[in-house]
Amino acid sequence: MAPRPPAEGDTHAVTSARGATLHQDSSHGVFASRGNACVDRTAAAYLVDGRLPAGDVHCTGPVLPEPGPRSQEPRT
Numbered sequence: 001m002a003p004r005p006p007a008e009g010d011t012h013a014v015t016s017a018r019g020a021t022l023h024q025d026s027s028h029g030v031f032a033s034r035g036n037a038c039v040d041r042t043a044a045a046y047l048v049d050g051r052l053p054a055g056d057v058h059c060t061g062p063v064l065p066e067p068g069p070r071s072q073e074p075r076t
Helices: 010-015 037-049
Strands: 020-023 057-060
Parallel strands (some): 020 057
16 A cells, blocks of 8 residues: 555644653543543643643653562462
8 A cells, every 4th residue: 555645734733743641550541530630631621622732741640559479370
C-alpha cells in the first residue's frame, strides 16, 4: 500500500499535537474515572473548550507497588 499524499489540514493536526503522559501508573482509561486532577484538567480543557496545553503534559499517578517475591509453587 502506497502512502497517501498529505491532505489539507494534516500539517496542522501534526504540529498542534500534544501528549499527556501519566507516570507511575499501569492502567488505561484514566480520564474522569480515577480522580487524577492533572489528567482530568488537561483532557477536559480540550474536550470542553478546545484548548490544547502549551506543550506535552506529564502527570504523576499513584506510586506503583513493589513486586513481591515470586511463589515457588508450580502452577496447576
